[in-house]
Amino acid sequence: MQNGAIGIGNPPLSGHIKEKIATELARDIITTISEIEPEIRITIELEGYGFGTNHPRNPDELWEVNSATPDMQLSLEKALTDEPTKIAAGGLNRKISHIANAISKRFGNDISVVPSNEMTFLNITSKTATKQDTLRRLLDSQNTSLDNVIAFGDDVPDIDMLSACGISIAVANAVPEVKEVADYCTASNDDDGVAIVLERIIEQSHSQ
Structure with a gap:
């Protein structure tokens, strides 16, 4: 469910829920993260199978880590011609709570910042995107x-x-x-x- 940003109901459920981050907001978030930690790895997920990244991988590593093929991997700039469903940041092998705090303070009215992997990785989604809410909305199609x-x-x-x-x-x-x-x-x-x-x-x- 991409942290609740996208939900697709398979039968007997129905519905297609999309909660995206506005392109300009995504650019501002990525710029802020990069200014704080220039070496951090950033990935933005798009609806469908494509994703943008500032750390392109070779084909073998791409498949092993992302289960993806080279045609699915885009530069951040090219990917940001669309509205992303999620921004992910990490890869420094240390806690990045300072980034979570900075992003939440500046953009907290519009986005949610959810840490994972013991605060070494951040998932950033629209404020309205949660797994609980997306699942509930899909279940509504069957009054469940x-x-x-x-x-x-x-x-x-x-x-x-x-x-x-x-x-x-x-x-x-x-x-x-x-x-x-x-x-x-x-x-x-x-x-x-x-x-x-x-x-x-x-x-x-x-x-x-």
């Missing part, structure tokens, strides 16, 4: 509430959604904050934790 949802999460951007859903499950590699709000914990992503839970649910439904 979040109480009927099983949600999985591993990082800070998932907390609002996990807290609102009927059953919340953290994977074993989740950050401590996620495990604290989750009802249950499953195996890690690498050990197919989500699949394990879904298989058990299917098995139980067949046995009833």
Whole structure:
């Protein structure tokens, strides 16, 4: 769901929700971040499969890290001909809370800054983009509430959604904050934790 910025309802749900950041606002945010930390890696995500970056990767690394092909990778300037759904910043291998504070102070009325990876990475989205709200709006198409949802999460951007859903499950590699709000914990992503839970649910439904 790109931190709630884009939500697409698969049957039986319907709807296509887009919460974008205005282009000029995105430019100002990127300029501010770059002035504070010139070496920081910035990526902007667009609706669809393209993304812009100030640190282009070679084809092998691009596929391994982003599951992307070279034609999907754009320069920041070219990508900013469109309105991004998310701005991500990190790659310094240290905490960047000073950037989060500066961005929140200057642009906080229009955007949300959600840290992840122990404050070494920032997700910046429209103020109206949250996973909880986007999921709720998709569920409205079937008059279904979040109480009927099983949600999985591993990082800070998932907390609002996990807290609102009927059953919340953290994977074993989740950050401590996620495990604290989750009802249950499953195996890690690498050990197919989500699949394990879904298989058990299917098995139980067949046995009833």
